[in-house]
Amino acid sequence: MRVASQSVAFGLQAWAGWLPGRDVLAAGGDIRAGGPPLPASLRRRITPVGRKALEAAWTVLAGRPGAEPLIVLSSRHGEYARTLGLLDSLAASGEVSPAEFSLAVHHGLAGLLSIASGNHAGHTAVAAGGESFCCALLEAAAALGDGTPSVLLMHFDESLPPQYAPVGGGEEPAVALALLLSPAGDAPGTFVMEFAPAGVSGRDCPAVAFARLLEGEAAESSAGGERMIWRWRHAA
16 A cells, blocks of 8 residues: 655755865855854864854854754764764773763754753754654654744764774765754745655665755755655745
8 A cells, every 4th residue: 555645844044054075064045144153162072073063053043143943953873973982981991071971962962052052942852863854854844833933953964983884884975954944934935845655765865865955956856765755845
């Protein structure tokens, strides 16, 4: 029996991200210039991919003093270079740095961003394998549908360290993407995400596929995930 696809819609106010093959931050939508640089509190003790995620999110929030969107963080592996360092330290000495451990939790970057921006709206973290970005979009759309006025989706990922090559599932592109979302119809750009069970498991990177749509490379985009087929398009 073929299961019919389902869909959600959401508005996009602004976006920024570090995309594969780029050495500069890409951005679009309602990006407001003149915001302050990434504060020192967000530059210290973070990994390279973590810094890129925070730079993207800070760019989206710049010029919006007092904005307190709900934060949804998504990542398959998180800042795993930090976690591996803790494991190495534990194996070598039986001890770990409390400061490093405090940032090793999956939602650590969301907590740092909340503190630095004075955001009291709360945050949630999503880890759903290769489909983490898509499930975070579902989480964000559900929050918007429940009355949340705006959501900042912050996604980042990269390949696991070389030690995990035998079990890590292969190479993954390094990507960091931040989206400022609002209810469908409340922004110049409204997108529809459709999803249905996949007949064959895929290995696409959904965040990169969605970024192609953001950059205007296609009228619609899709990605084959481990369990689902995901499609995005501009609302008519």
